[in-house]
Amino acid sequence: MSVRVAVVTGGSGGIGRAVCRRLAASGYAVAAVSRAAAAYDDDRITGFHCDVTDPEQVAELAGKLDSVAVLVNNAGMADTARFEKTTVDSWDAQLRTNAMSALLVSQAFLPQMRAAGWGRIVAVASTASHVGARYTTAYTASKHAMLGVVRALAAEVAGSGITSNAVCPAFVRTPMTDRSIALIESRTGKDGEKALASASPLGRLIEPAEVAGAVAYFASEEAGCVNGQSLVLDGGGLQL
Incomplete structure (x- = not known):
């Protein structure tokens, strides 16, 4: 039986590295995806260069990897501005990075999961997926959109052995x-x-390892009955 592969986008950042380490410890061969393929001190983790907002690069990445069982859509960015000062460029960049990337990468690897009859897709979203805050118009919209992608996908894969969920941490x-x-x-x-x-x-x-722990739960066999859900990590502020 081949080793299952986990793909983690935004794999070079603080949360991404913690998720990569946690999934590697769970026995996955981890593909850590980022715009600048980073080095890792664990031979179970391999860095891959990919701009996950570029459909061609995403398709090329999918062609390099097989046996992908877990996908963690963690790539993200944040920019702040007053509502009146939110620019089209900032809006586009955050929607592309935080939401469209989740769509593109999930589309790329979903066929492998469907063929295997098993898969876990987890988005690292935010409390901003549920509530708004000052000076975060584009970010909040993008994280709401990311959660929308998660929930729509969950409805389509229900009962297939594949799940789609999100973790929503505070800072x-x-x-x-x-x-x-x-x-x-x-x-x-x-x-x-x-x-x-x-x-x-x-x-x-919140510590990155705490986010990684939540991701690992959604990626587990035991979470097979959990689909279309968002787990808020904020100590109890949002009780959804």
């Missing part, structure tokens, strides 16, 4: 969040991490 301790912290501090002079941590009752940032 996670990653380089992307570090940039947000620096921006807050430069604009307000306040403690940026404290400001972000106070946005959820947990009172701290």
Whole structure:
């Protein structure tokens, strides 16, 4: 029996690396996908270069990999602006990166899962998939769209042995969040991490390993009855 493969987009980032390590520890051969194929200190993880907003590059990636059983749509970006200052370029970039990539990559690997009669597709979304916040118009719209992709796909694969779910964390301790912290501090002079941590009752940032744990559950055999769901990681602020 061939080793099952897990594909993780945004595999070079903070959450992506944690997810790659967790799935590798679960016995998967992991394809860590990013715009700049990164190096990993685990021979079970292989870096692949791919711009997941480019249909041709995604198709080429799918042609290189087989036996894909798990797909984690983790690629993402964030930009902030007042509603009136949200630009078309920012809107397009975030919708393409956060939502369209999930569509393209899922379309590319779904045939392998259908042929095998088993698969797990997990999106790393956000609490912004459920609620809005100031200065996040494009980001919130893109994460709502990402969750919409997850739910529509779940309806189509129901009963097939394939599931589609999402994890929705609050702010996670990653380089992307570090940039947000620096921006807050430069604009307000306040403690940026404290400001972000106070946005959820947990009172701290989520750790990447905590997100990876939630992803690993959705990717497991035991989660075969869970489909079309979003798991919020924020300490209890959103009770959906």
